[in-house]
Amino acid sequence: MTGTFTWNLLADIRDMWAYDAMVNAFRAGTIVAVLAALVGWFMVLRRQSFAGHTLALVGFPGAAGAVWLGLSVTLGYFTFCLAAALVIAALRTGGRRGYSEESAVIGTVQAFALATGMLFVSLYKGFLNGTTELLFGAFTGITADQVTVLAGVAVVVLAVLAVIGRPLLFASVDTDVARAHGVPSRVLDTVFLLLLGAAAAEASQITGALLVFALLVLPPATAQLVTARPGRSLAVSVGLAVLVVWVALFVGYYSPYPIGFWVTTTAFGAYALTSVLTGRTRSIPRRAAA
Amino acid sequence: MSTAPRQSAATRVTGARVPDEPTARPALVEIVDATVVLGGRTVWSGVGATIAPGEFVAILGPNGVGKSTLLKAVLGLVPLARGTVRLLGRPPGQANHDVGYLPQRRSFDASLRIRGLDVVRLGLDGDRWGLPLPGPRSRAAAARVRELVDLVGAGGYAHRPIGQLSGGEQQRLLIAQALARRPRLLMLDEPLDSLDLPNQAGVAALISQICRTEGVAVMIVAHDVNPILSYLDRVIYLGQGGAVSGTPGEVITAATLTRLYGTPIEVLSTSDGRLVVVGQPEAPALHTDRHPEHA
Numbered sequence: 052m053t054g055t056f057t058w059n060l061l062a063d064i065r066d067m068w069a070y071d072a073m074v075n076a077f078r079a080g081t082i083v084a085v086l087a088a089l090v091g092w093f094m095v096l097r098r099q100s101f102a103g104h105t106l107a108l109v110g111f112p113g114a115a116g117a118v119w120l121g122l123s124v125t126l127g128y129f130t131f132c133l134a135a136a137l138v139i140a141a142l143r144t145g146g147r148r149g150y151s152e153e154s155a156v157i158g159t160v161q162a163f164a165l166a167t168g169m170l171f172v173s174l175y176k177g178f179l180n181g182t183t184e185l186l187f188g189a190f191t192g193i194t195a196d197q198v199t200v201l202a203g204v205a206v207v208v209l210a211v212l213a214v215i216g217r218p219l220l221f222a223s224v225d226t227d228v229a230r231a232h233g234v235p236s237r238v239l240d241t242v243f244l245l246l247l248g249a250a251a252a253e254a255s256q257i258t259g260a261l262l263v264f265a266l267l268v269l270p271p272a273t274a275q276l277v278t279a280r281p282g283r284s285l286a287v288s289v290g291l292a293v294l295v296v297w298v299a300l301f302v303g304y305y306s307p308y309p310i311g312f313w314v315t316t317t318a319f320g321a322y323a324l325t326s327v328l329t330g331r332t333r334s335i336p337r338r339a340a341a
Numbered sequence: 342m343s344t345a346p347r348q349s350a351a352t353r354v355t356g357a358r359v360p361d362e363p364t365a366r367p368a369l370v371e372i373v374d375a376t377v378v379l380g381g382r383t384v385w386s387g388v389g390a391t392i393a394p395g396e397f398v399a400i401l402g403p404n405g406v407g408k409s410t411l412l413k414a415v416l417g418l419v420p421l422a423r424g425t426v427r428l429l430g431r432p433p434g435q436a437n438h439d440v441g442y443l444p445q446r447r448s449f450d451a452s453l454r455i456r457g458l459d460v461v462r463l464g465l466d467g468d469r470w471g472l473p474l475p476g477p478r479s480r481a482a483a484a485r486v487r488e489l490v491d492l493v494g495a496g497g498y499a500h501r502p503i504g505q506l507s508g509g510e511q512q513r514l515l516i517a518q519a520l521a522r523r524p525r526l527l528m529l530d531e532p533l534d535s536l537d538l539p540n541q542a543g544v545a546a547l548i549s550q551i552c553r554t555e556g557v558a559v560m561i562v563a564h565d566v567n568p569i570l571s572y573l574d575r576v577i578y579l580g581q582g583g584a585v586s587g588t589p590g591e592v593i594t595a596a597t598l599t600r601l602y603g604t605p606i607e608v609l610s611t612s613d614g615r616l617v618v619v620g621q622p623e624a625p626a627l628h629t630d631r632h633p634e635h636a
Contacts, residue, residue, distance in 0.1 A: 096455075213472050221467030224455055227444035228518070231416050231437055232468040275454040279502040284454070 056305040067304050075193045076310075079201050080296035083257045086205045087266035088274075088292035089212060090250035092285050093243065095271040097223045100264075101154055102139055105161040106248045107263035109135040110255035112168035114185050119175035125200055128252040135160060136248030140241040188259035188311035190300065201253055208249050215239060220281060262311045266292055269318035273325045291321060367430065369394050369526050369558050370415055375424030377410055384410050386423070387583040392560060394525065397552045397572055398586075400562045401593075402579035408562040409445050411579065412528050415560075416442060429525070441519030445530035445562070448511055453504035457495060457514040460503050462486050464518030489517040493547060509540035513547065520551065527551070529561045533568055541568040548572075566593065567615045593618065 057063060067073050094103045113131025114124045142156045172182050184192070212219075221229040222236040230236050254263045274288035295317045302317075303310030368391040376386035384407035392398050400408045413419040415426055417434025429436040441464070449460075465482055466473070473479055490499045493513040498506055503514065512532055519527055529548065533541045549572035552559045563569060566576065570589060577586040578593070580601040585592050592598075593616050598606040606620040 096453075214470050217463075217466070217473060218468055218470060221463045224449075224453070224460060225463060225467075225518075227446075228442060228464065229467060230418065231440070231442040231444075232464075233437065234468050279454045279456045279459075281455065281459055 063305070064301070067301065071195075072191045072193070073300070073304060075195060075198055076190045076300055077297070078198045079193045079257055080190065080300055081293055082198070082201045082205050083253050084266055084270075084292035084296040085289050086208060086250050087254045087263075088270045088288040089209065089285060090246055091267040091292075092271035092274065092288045093212075093216075093219060093223065094247055095268060095275060096220070097243070099244075099247065100268055102157050102244065103247055103251060103267050104264060105139070105157045105164070106132050106135055106244075106251040107255050107267070108161055108168075108260050109164040109248075110252050110263075111185050111260040112164050112171055113252075114255070114260075115168045115171035115175070115182070118181060119171045125197060125256065128255055129204070129249065131164075132248040132252035132255070133245060135164065136244040137241075140244045143240065184259065185255075186259045186261045187309065188257060188262055188314075190257060190303065190310040193257070197256070201256070204249055204253060208246050211242065212246060215242060219243060258311055258314055262315055265311075265315040265318045266295070269315075269322050270295060273318075273322045276322075276325050276329045291318075295321065368392060368427070369396075369429060370560070371425075371427040371430075372411075372415070373425045375414065375426055376422045377407065377414055377419055378422040379410070379419070383422075383581070385579060385581050385583070388424070388579065390577045390584055390586050392526070392558055395552070395556050395558050396574045397549060397559045397569075398561070399566060399569055399573050399576045399589075400560060400579060401564070401566055401576050404564060406579050406581065408564075408579055409530050411577075412442070412530055412560065412562060416440065416528070438522060439525045441522070441524035441527045441557075443515050443519045443527070443529045443532055445534070448508055448535070449504045451504045454502045455504075457499040457501060457503045457506060457510075458486055458490065461489055461499070461514055461518045461521060464521035485521065489520055490514075492520070492551070493517045507540075508536050509544060512536065512540075512544050516544070516547065516551070520555070520557070523555075524557060526558045526560065529559065531562050531564065533563060533565070538568075545569045545572065570614070570616065589616075 055066075068077070091103070094100060109131045110128045113127040113129075115127075116131070117124050117127025138160060139157055142160075168185075218229065218234045219239050221232070222234050222239050226236050251263055251267065254266050258265055270292035271284075271288045273291055274284045274286075277287050278284050295314060298317050299310055299313035303313045306313070370390070370392040372388060372390045375388045377384045388411070400411055402408055410419055414421055415428055415433060416437055417426075417428075417432070421433075426433050429439055462482060465485060473482075490496055493516055495510065495513045495517060498510050499514060503511060506514070516527075516529070516532070519529070527548075532548070533544055536544060545568045548559060548561065549569070551557060552572075561569060566573075566589065573589050575586055576589050576592050577584050578598065578601060582603075583601070585597055585601050593608055595606055595608045598608065598618065604620065606618060609617040609619060611617065
């Protein structure tokens with residue numbers, strides 16, 4: 052995607068938004084940024100990044116399988132991501148508890164998912180361009196219908212998150228005390244994995260399965276460096292994710308390089324800059340008196 | 342403890358106080374002939390004890406004897422195989438809103454970026470569904486959190502990320518969290534563990550002060566009785582085959598503990614009034630590595 056860049060930024064934006072594809076990309080990108088920033092914030096807090104990564108990768112066989120069977124790609128993403136969330140939840144609660152032993156289980160699911168994706172790709176011959184898109188994103192191929200689906204799912208996920216947010220925070224920070232206060236932490240574990248699966252499925256459709264982390268991890272992780280107040284941290288996370296997507300779409304439109312690269316680079320740049328800036332002012336954790 | 346002993350007489354000891362004795366004040370906690378079996382292993386059996394309102398009670402015993410499990414059984418987090426537990430006259434799990442519980446833990450992860458204030462606040466309304474909208478309720482909650490932070494003397498550091506605080510600072514904030522809903526009973530699981538000696542003394546004094554001034558009963562699990570010895574009303578010494586309760590002077594004696602454990606035990610008293618128990622299955626005064634009790 053290359054427009055002709057001038058230094059008149061307003062004119063550039065008007066020029067860019069003359070294309071339906073770019074308008075849809077901005078709409079979809081914004082929806083996904085808000086969703087990923089909020090769900091990702093809890094994921095980072097709960098140290099479930101590996102689970103999030105796996106759920107995103109599972110989108111790849113889902114989409115590839117849908118293409119092979121001639122079904123909707125969106126359907127493929129959601130079916131596989133949500134099913135994988137349930138599988139991880141079931142395998143997790145089968146174990147004793149905690150996040151430590153779940154990584155091996157998740158790794159197994161991830162390897163199997165990737166292998167299945169390759170199988171579907173090879174069953175559906177002549178799919179090579181599509182594979183790159185599934186893995187690294189398809190910002191400009193988004194239709195108005197897709198935007199509607201993304202918005203609908205995002206509204207549902209965010210509504211659920213608004214209801215369970217506070218007990219989820221409690222259970223994530225302080226599981227034993229939360230349970231003693233009657234918070235159903237096991238149920239919340241599963242519900243959160245489903246929300247994470249839905250968010251990963253949404254983000255995969257924009258950034259591709261491999262670059263989901265640009266939106267799901269980097270803005271929340273950056274926000275948590277900036278402030279330790281949960282409300283502000285969530286707001287910073289959303290603001291940053293939206294900014295990252297907008298900047299990346301704008302730069303991507305006027306440069307010969309893929310948008311996925313710009314999303315990741317912008318998000319990474321923000322994180323690196325923040326950790327340098329906050330690292331200078333923040334002292335090394337005081338542990339001496341422990 | 343008036344029920345017939347199930348275990349051999351050597352391990353079955355009757356406490357100095359008879360719990361079934363009618364008292365003027367109703368018991369906060371009443372444990373009668375309770376047995377817990379986890380994963381096919383009997384953790385303890387035939388345990389009986391009562392806690393009266395406002396009492397400062399320590400639960401003592403060697404590592405692995407199931408002291409934490411006793412707290413969890415009272416909270417209903419661990420099922421009983423036999424016997425009964427009553428908390429405020431109700432079955433386990435039904436009166437937990439009147440209990441402040443501080444589970445055993447090492448500390449919060451250093452990278453956890455949540456303020457001490459937020460952790461205290463979660464103890465107040467963390468179990469509520471929906472968004473915490475600004476309004477009178479939210480202002481009242483914030484005021485209560487400030488009050489709690491002042492009570493435990495954490496004003497200087499409560500606004501910092503909890504992962505960056507020292508063990509003693511974290512423990513004070515967690516005590517504030519446990520007190521958030523004005524409980525009638527505070528259950529503290531090894532709150533002095535992994536603290537250095539001055540911090541152990543400071544936190545122990547704080548707990549005792551809260552017990553007296555706020556009228557909250559305290560059940561504290563400890564593997565070293567000395568930091569809290571001077572504050573205690575009663576101790577419950579736990580063994581696999583039962584428990585003994587009474588004043589520290591009655592219970593922490595060679596004769597009582599030898600009967601409880603069925604193996605010769607000596608209790609030595611140092612010149613500064615510290616007690617050293619020798620010959621238990623595991624030395625309680627030693628800071629051994631914490632081993633996870635049953636999840």
